[in-house]
Amino acid sequence: MFLYCRQLVALVLELLLFGEPPGLVSGSSLCRETSSLIVRPHSVSITEFGAVGDGVTMNTKAFENAIFYLNSFADKGGAQLFVPEGRWLTGSFMLISHLTLRLDKDAQILGSTKSDHWPVIDPLPSYGRGRELPGGRHRSLIFGRNLTDVIITGDNGTIDGQGSVWWNWFRTETLNYTRPHLVELIDSTDVIISNLTFLNSPFWNIHPVYCSKVIIQNLTIIAPLDSPNTDGIDPDSSDDVCIEDCYITTGDDLIAIKSGWDEYGISYAHPSTNIIIHRLVGQTTSSSGIAIGSEMSGGVSQVHIEDIHFFNSNRGISIKTSRGRGGYVRNILITGVILSNLKVAIKFNGNYGEHPDESYDPNALPIIEKISIQNVTGENIKVAGLLEGIEGDTFKQICLSDINLDVSSKSPWTCSNIEGFSDKVSPDICEPLKSKINPESKCYRLSNHLRSISQGTWMEFL
Numbered sequence: 357m358f359l360y361c362r363q364l365v366a367l368v369l370e371l372l373l374f375g376e377p378p379g380l381v382s383g384s385s386l387c388r389e390t391s392s393l394i395v396r397p398h399s400v401s402i403t404e405f406g407a408v409g410d411g412v413t414m415n416t417k418a419f420e421n422a423i424f425y426l427n428s429f430a431d432k433g434g435a436q437l438f439v440p441e442g443r444w445l446t447g448s449f450m451l452i453s454h455l456t457l458r459l460d461k462d463a464q465i466l467g468s469t470k471s472d473h474w475p476v477i478d479p480l481p482s483y484g485r486g487r488e489l490p491g492g493r494h495r496s497l498i499f500g501r502n503l504t505d506v507i508i509t510g511d512n513g514t515i516d517g518q519g520s521v522w523w524n525w526f527r528t529e530t531l532n533y534t535r536p537h538l539v540e541l542i543d544s545t546d547v548i549i550s551n552l553t554f555l556n557s558p559f560w561n562i563h564p565v566y567c568s569k570v571i572i573q574n575l576t577i578i579a580p581l582d583s584p585n586t587d588g589i590d591p592d593s594s595d596d597v598c599i600e601d602c603y604i605t606t607g608d609d610l611i612a613i614k615s616g617w618d619e620y621g622i623s624y625a626h627p628s629t630n631i632i633i634h635r636l637v638g639q640t641t642s643s644s645g646i647a648i649g650s651e652m653s654g655g656v657s658q659v660h661i662e663d664i665h666f667f668n669s670n671r672g673i674s675i676k677t678s679r680g681r682g683g684y685v686r687n688i689l690i691t692g693v694i695l696s697n698l699k700v701a702i703k704f705n706g707n708y709g710e711h712p713d714e715s716y717d718p719n720a721l722p723i724i725e726k727i728s729i730q731n732v733t734g735e736n737i738k739v740a741g742l743l744e745g746i747e748g749d750t751f752k753q754i755c756l757s758d759i760n761l762d763v764s765s766k767s768p769w770t771c772s773n774i775e776g777f778s779d780k781v782s783p784d785i786c787e788p789l790k791s792k793i794n795p796e797s798k799c800y801r802l803s804n805h806l807r808s809i810s811q812g813t814w815m816e817f818l
Contacts, residue, residue, distance in 0.1 A: 402418055409444050415445055416473065423450070427452045437458070448497055451506055457508045464516055474495055479492060503543075503547075507549075512551055512552065516554075517536075520556065537563045544564070547567060550575070553576040567597075570598070572597070572599045573599070581605065581607055583607035587610075593616055611646055619680075619720070628655070631658070633660075640666075640670060652684075656688075669699075671698065673703070673729065674702070675724060678711075682717070689730075691729075691730045692731050696735055697735070700738065702732075703743070726800035741768070742770050755793055769785055
């Protein structure tokens with residue numbers, strides 16, 4: 357509770373710094389927000405199906421019945437399910453295509469604290485098992501599979517997973533299956549999640565996996581800083597994803613880009629690609645503001661991250677991988693970074709470990725190349741960089757430029773099994789990156805496709 361209060365204080369401080377909610381920093385959009393422009397021809401309220409918003413009555417059946425009814429309008433322009441003011445307790449429920457789930461500003465969807473209200477489903481094929489435990493995993497609170505044209509939005513309404521019971525079960529090792537996410541959409545296209553507050557997820561908050569054309573925008577995501585593995589947003593084996601104007605403070609990575617785990621991810625071979633992250637503010641005392649991996653076996657490429665601010669955190673930017681992962685991380689551009697009070701500004705970890713089983717191939721080495729990080733400022737930073745590749749598998753074409761960090765450590769950079777270039781880096785960069793960036797460096801620049809995305813010419817799918 358004390359940590360949670362500290363997070364609220366931090367949010368107030370950010371409001372003072374920015375003069376407006378940090379998830380709504382003014383400026384032009386890189387992803388085209390359309391949820392407010394889409395009007396469904398049919399709309400019902402959850403109350404029409406017997407739901408009671410007293411925070412006590414279980415409303416799972418009401419959500420299921422409402423969505424079943426609205427499915428009849430899927431070929432008639434779609435429909436909207438409105439959740440009015442109230443505290444709407446529910447177990448896991450499934451969405452349908454051509455649906456808008458819209459919350460009133462004073463609406464709260466509350467996740468049940470009984471595990472049997474969260475059904476157990478099969479593991480993802482790119483993971484081979486639950487992320488925490490062998491076997492299946494609990495289905496997310498809001499779930500969908502093989503959907504198109506789905507919007508989850510509201511006037512800053514709240515979805516609260518009431519995850520403390522799950523965190524306690526995890527800590528006491530009394531779980532039989534992997535914990536559930538708040539929102540998971542699988543094999544879905546044309547997805548918007550916007551203008552909401554997510555609280556206290558049992559596990560990861562928002563998990564689009566095997567998805568395409570996804571906008572995640574104007575979200576506030578909060579969980580206690582000591583809550584286990586409460587990642588904010590984890591795009592996983594997904595493409596054409598735009599994440600913008602979010603404030604996240606949780607117990608793990610704020611955003612982690614993933615693409616499958618060891619031999620399962622290699623076999624499934626579904627990369628994460630064409631991803632934009634723009635205007636992100638947040639805090640994590642255990643993990644990283646932006647992470648790629650550690651599950652990256654299907655590959656991660658064409659990522660543009662811009663205008664991010666992390667404060668009072670463990671790490672700013674990290675790439676996590678290991679022997680046995682295979683896959684690749686390449687063509688990554690991170691620019692416009694502000695760091696305040698961090699232990700480590702940039703970390704590459706080639707020895708992360710954690711394997712799904714003993715069947716992984718230790719000779720499956722990841723390819724890490726063409727990573728450009730530029731325009732970074734930081735104050736009160738303990739260590740500038742821990743950049744550690746893999747022996748016999750050097751991370752290549754790592755380019756750092758225009759970086760100015762106020763660092764307290766007498767050894768600001770530690771580098772091994774890494775090579776690349778640098779320009780205008782303070783404190784002085786480590787020897788493997790001493791070569792000055794020049795036209796022959798082949799450092800990664802913004803690709804033509806992502807440049808067209810950043811100029812607002814994509815996401816015209818709705």
